[in-house]
Amino acid sequence: MTTDRYNSREAEPRWRKVWDAQGIFATRNDDPRPKYYVLEMFPYPSGRIHMGHVRNYTMGDVVARYKRAMGFNVLHPMGWDAFGMPAENAAMAQKVHPKAWTYDNIAAMKKQLQSMGLSLDWAREFATCDPSYYKHQQKMFLDFLKAGLVERKQSKVNWDPVDQTVLANEQVIDGRGWRSGALVEQRELTQWFFRISDCAQDLLEEIDRLERWPDKVRTMQRNWIGRSEGLLVRFALDPKTAPNGETELEIFTTRHDTLFGAKFMALSPDHPLSLAAAKKNPKLAAFIAECKKIGTAQEAIEKAEKLGFDTGIRAIHPFDPDWRLPVYVANFILMDYGTGAIFGCPAHDQRDLDFVNKYRLGNVPVVCPPGQDPKTFVITDVAFDGDGTMINSRFLDGMTIDEAKEEVARRLENTFVPFDGRPYLSPPAGRGRPPEQSEGGQVRGSSRDSEPAETPPHPDPLPASGEREANRPVGRRQVNFRLRDWGISRQRYWGCPIPVIHCETCGVVPVPDKDLPVTLPDDIDFDKPGNPLDRHPAWKHVACPQCGKAARRETDTMDTFVDSSWYFARFTDPWRTDTPTDRAMVDAWLPVDQYIGGIEHAILHLLYSRFFTRAMMKTGHIGMKEPFAGLFTQGMVVHETYRRPGGEWVIPAEVRIETIGDQRRATLAATGEPIEIGGIEKMSKSKKNTVDPDDIIESFGTDTARWFMLSDSPPDRDVIWTEEGVQGAWRFVQRLWRLVGETAEIGKAAPAARPAAFGADALAVRKAAHKALARVSEDIEKLRFNRCIAHIYECANAMSGAIGDIDAPARVTPDLAFAMKEAADILVRLFAPMMPHLAEECWAALGHQTLVSLQPWPKLEESLLVEDTVTLPVQVNGKKRADVTVARDAANADIEAAVLTLDAVKRALDGKAPKKVIVVPHRIVNVVA
């Protein structure tokens, strides 16, 4: 019928127009079919899509199109994660307004995405910077505030004194701001926090039920939450040695079994007792100041030597009133974990051992490894943290570690020492408590923290009465989490305004619902450092909604992770204006059946979304707590790098590669200058190893790009973009087009009704097609796209082979013609999810009047997968020697007899009788000599 080349440039836009005109990808909320929600992580509108987007959105589109063919009502939406720093950076660098920059980028990227032919419901599109979106986010913030899920507290931040802004840890490079180069300071700022740590236990437990998540991500989240079970222990202090006569110090430990190996106590430099002692000791104050200089830079912390300073304070061992322990301030103790204080057992903790070896405090081993003689067991440079038997530990001697922990906990829980006065420090609120102890329903943010300046850094949740204090036991079991509360305040313009008003009289007052959204002012400037909202002449000045007096708006905006923590819920009914979600819709569509995105979001985005969904459930906006039932993390797109011998990177488009024998050689296409071929790395602007999707789509069409993105590597691994690979995909596009053309010609001889019998060659074609169908279906379900593609190649190869065997037109019998047409109809539908435009063109060429995008998935004939005879490999002692073909239902004894007559088997047995013959039906025969 046709031997023309397939013209993707002409065909692809034509089919997209047809899809658009018929609106076939619009999803109705009232469709009665079973739902399927497939979502790819929405993009940041940087201005152009990159190959990573092509890969991500192609995978999602394959799933969407397949599930649609399987009869599901598929929701496959797209939007924009549109707030964030790059817009402000662009504003500063190019004098464009963040809003204009963002919406221009969205328009450009939308055009690019549309050229990919993705089966998206664009009617549901929104950007998180649309006031119609963030209005609801502000409403939920206020709901969360009311529900006790939000609080305001002080927290340390990286402050850039030049830019007058807060920096994320990754923006601090060698202790300096990434933009200004100024030395970064540690500042205490009052900020808004989501109380995610209250959910730590639940977030951890539910990970077990996220069965369709990668184990890797589940492990990462578990580690991030970091649950540990331990004991809070109150050490009495010798009041004569304490700066203000303090009487106790509370520490957290998970190794209470090693209490008899204690050599010292250590406090964080930020611990109140450290600060109190420093007031009376200038040298200590200087030491603490030195500790703070190290800052938060990752590397500095890693390399820092363990340093301490003896405060002169002495603590009393809980099991021995005569045992005094020196209290140090040490630079490696974190204030925001546990109580900010520890006891040091050097023999069984490397950090503590390093510390005592420096300050010559000695060590006593209290756990003896199996097989070691306790009398000679000593620790010098390497702490022992394995399992063993307790020694040198009085009543614990001979116990296992677990028994000792239990015994110590039991004894200290039942010990009540009459401390006279308040404990020096109790665990900070908001962490370190089992969730069931948290008080729910209280409006923390507005009630307690109305005067931010007076908020104590670590409010004491325990009653102050001395009587109750005396009744507290010395030890208390405690579950601690590494997970910190989620600080959402950002001193930025381009983010969702936090909808509260600060009033001198009334404190923190929520913006009334009727005044939502609090919108960003447009007339801002980026000429000066700092937050443009804060220095805007008018925006922040408002009347207090409660008392009417002059008040000021909160000028901080929300972390952009908040925006992306519920967009998936909004997609279910984005048109709704009065509430964030329609409960019927959101509960029907969620959870997302298949979420697809990059591994870089394994922790923060996914954990925040899980928390946010719980918070929405508590405030009635949704009926479940887990938003994503299935998660898939795809690998990156990587590419070879090229550079001039001088060192300057060169983009792939300018490089010509030649292959001479096994050697690859690169030259600059324009000048012939030699180019060095470097390593294969993630596509990045700095290494210039990027390939522009637009260029590929322009020259080969989007179907070729989509096919190649799926074909070469398992989807969860990195894929190497190569020119040869794209060429291969392009050749296959043309080959399919020719194959379908030839098949359509042959198919003209097909009878309308299915023949009663098929000849051998016709049957072989049918078997190949149905085998491919079975395998492609299974592999799409499991997102193994690279294998789907191999099966499609096999099917095409089988059909080409059948055509090649036809040496004269007369050989085309009606049954073969029918089989070929049937196979082509199956083949086209198999690759339609991957290459939808080519599939439409082929479907039409096969004489169909319908759209392949609307066709049901082909129906499998199971009987074609079953062979009458099976060919079994025959092994002798596990080595393959021959094949034997037997009837499918042959008895094992018959197979055994047949195998023993084979020449190869006789030869291998060398005349001896076999010891045993193992027949695994339909699988293999193994003769044991």
Place this chain on the structure above:
RNA sequence: GCGGACGUGGCGGAAUGGUAGACGCAAGGGACUUAAAAUCCCUUGGGAGCAAUCCCGUGAGGGUUCGAGUCCCUCCGUCCGCACCA
């Protein structure tokens, strides 16, 4: 340091404990062509042999098993995440 993943031809990669190398790329040979491109056919893990066929082979070494790329142990290497979390 802790945790996790991975290691298979020249390359990307296949393989419910059951024929290792599917499928693709690259390479070599051939057909068609004045020639090239495109297309089609053949070969392609290593070694021995004219051949039938045989030997070796999934990072290294052990083990379990009739049978191990796959399961277990030790080691080596690569990658990723977390990192002074008491």
